[in-house]
Amino acid sequence: MKRIGYALGTLLIAIPLVSLAEPLGQGELVKLDTRPGVTQGIFITTPRQTPPKAVMVLYSGGEGRLHLEADGPSKSRDNFVIRTASYWIDHGYAVVQVDVPSDHWRDGLSAYTRRTPDILADQKVVSAEIRKRFPGVKVVLYGTSNGTATEGNILMGAPELADLYVLTSPVSIARKYIGIADLDVPQAYRDRTMLMSNENDGCPAARYSGAQRLVSKNGLTLITESSTEDGGEECGPESPHGYLGIEAKALADSDAWIASKLN
Incomplete structure (x- = not known):
């Protein structure tokens, strides 16, 4: 297990506190046909920097229902990766926010559903669209909580869809549904995968001990x-x-870890 504590020092002083739930505004709502009768909504925002440093693909926690509109998410705007999306734009990254597929518009996605072949099929189409729009640019999947189950599905089923994987507050302790307690990262992607966890995380499915176990098992x-x-x-x-x-x-x-892998 490789544990990192970055010494940010004065760097943190220069980073403003992230404002909550501000629509990104200058993005594009795209609906992709992924399965028969099913569409997948994504919201793409491109920074002024061309080409962007990388493309950040954001998977929110909870049920994952963003209910994307012309100016971005209308729901789940307080979720960690959604409320902080503007950080990545401000730092030169393109951002893709991923909604639930249309067949889960009302009920959302559980950690169990996120691990199904249907969701993996949807993400293959999302990946193809991103690669088409940003040729030659590295793709980073960045999820939190239940969103890490979607990342786990991709990591174990089609890891080539992304270049780097960041899993924050991972649902790493099996309860009603397994989440990513069984995460088995392919050898070639172990150096490209990072977990971030709060040592005081009180969520029963995402205890710090679960993250420790996963990184020890996989060498992350x-x-x-x-x-x-x-x-x-x-x-x-x-x-x-x-x-x-x-x-x-x-x-x-x-950002520091991602930058170290992009160089």
């Missing part, structure tokens, strides 16, 4: 965060599970 990098600010929902976005109050540090740590 672990970035450890530590905070206690809590809005009262142990598995919600306003808690250590969602890096409440330390968003800037969590993002900068993620």
